[in-house]
Amino acid sequence: MNSPICQQKHLLLQSFWDYIHAEFGEFVCSPFFPLILTFFGFLSFSFPFAILDLLGEKNFLYQYKIQKDKHPTLNMMMLCLWRAIFNHLFYAIPGILLNWFWMPPVILPATAPSVCTLLVEIFGCLLLFDFQYYIWHFIHHKNLWLYKKVHAIHHTYVAPFSWSSQNLTGYELVTLGFWSNTNPISLGCHPLSFWSCSLLSIWLSVEDHSGYNFPWFLGGALAHDLHHQRPDTNFSPFFRHWDLIFGTTS
Ligand SMILES: [Zn+2]
Ligand SMILES: [Zn+2]
Numbered sequence: 001m002n003s004p005i006c007q008q009k010h011l012l013l014q015s016f017w018d019y020i021h022a023e024f025g026e027f028v029c030s031p032f033f034p035l036i037l038t039f040f041g042f043l044s045f046s047f048p049f050a051i052l053d054l055l056g057e058k059n060f061l062y063q064y065k066i067q068k069d070k071h072p073t074l075n076m077m078m079l080c081l082w083r084a085i086f087n088h089l090f091y092a093i094p095g096i097l098l099n100w101f102w103m104p105p106v107i108l109p110a111t112a113p114s115v116c117t118l119l120v121e122i123f124g125c126l127l128l129f130d131f132q133y134y135i136w137h138f139i140h141h142k143n144l145w146l147y148k149k150v151h152a153i154h155h156t157y158v159a160p161f162s163w164s165s166q167n168l169t170g171y172e173l174v175t176l177g178f179w180s181n182t183n184p185i186s187l188g189c190h191p192l193s194f195w196s197c198s199l200l201s202i203w204l205s206v207e208d209h210s211g212y213n214f215p216w217f218l219g220g221a222l223a224h225d226l227h228h229q230r231p232d233t234n235f236s237p238f239f240r241h242w243d244l245i246f247g248t249t250s
Contacts, residue, residue: 017112017192028191029106031096034181034198039088041199042166045206049162050077052212064212066225070159072211077163083153084166091170092177099181106191113190121184121193122200126238128183129201134242136175137235160209160228204238226250 020028027033052059053072062068113121140151150169157164166173180201184194207217208224223243227234233250236243243249 012115013112013118013192020192021108021110025108028195029108031100031103031106032093034195035088035092035096035177037195038180038198038202039084041202042084042206045203046162046165049206049210049212053077053161061212061214064214066211066213066222067159067229070211072157072159072161072164076157077161080161080163080167083168084163087166087168087170087173091174095174095177103181104185108191113192117190118193118196121187121189122197124187125183125189125193125197126201126204128187129179130236130238131242132179132183133176133237134235137237138246138248141231141235155228155231158228160211160225162206162210165205165209201238208237223250 052061054074056062056071137151140146150171153169154164154167154172156167168176180198184197189197207221210221211225213222213225223234223240224237227250230250233248234243235248240249
């Protein structure tokens with residue numbers, strides 16, 4: 001994606017990109033790299049919230065908890081983690097193997113993106129994903145059959161917690177993974193923008209489900225928490241504009 005507003009040189013990220021190229025070139029070109037990156041992102045981002053949840057009222061951030069009468073248990077967390085592992089093993093990995101046949105191989109460009117290009121590409125991918133998921137999410141709530149077969153599992157918990165961001169059916173995980181992997185290619189993004197966007201999406205998703213509404217985070221934890229309480233509102237994953245346009249805010 002060559003944005004006309006990003007004309008600066010690539011100096012800032014070039015040495016970092018050269019290092020990735022030289023030390024991890026083969027690893028980051030593997031079709032499994034985005035999955036490994038996002039799965040370990042999910043584990044690392046969810047873990048601190050799990051500590052907060054297990055400490056309960058003793059944690060000093062408890063004042064920011066949205067549903068103070070709900071306490072996720074270790075058993076609930078382990079069930080979500082197990083589902084995430086199962087879905088990655090039996091849906092995501094076979095999906096990647098199938099994609100291998102038609103996806104172009106990753107070729108690392110010699111130059112890094114400029115910081116401006118990186119930010120524009122990340123924002124573009126988030127915007128596109130936000131639109132795709134809004135439509136998908138809306139349809140999977142309005143159609144009772146689709147809701148029961150595909151999306152209801154995600155609504156097992158009225159009070160979400162970090163690990164529940166991956167409490168999905170395999171079909172939902174594969175759909176989300178397909179958009180996350182193909183959108184950056186369709187938009188012509190630099191691999192660094194693709195990977196950064198994947199990690200940011202996982203963070204936003206974990207934060208959405210954290211159950212904590214921290215004033216210093218820009219994500220939508222409160223809006224998505226309300227979606228789990230009243231599932232006919234707040235269908236957007238990251239931004240609010242589609243809910244505002246279609247009148248589906250709570
Ligand atoms: Zn959710
Ligand atoms: Zn939903």
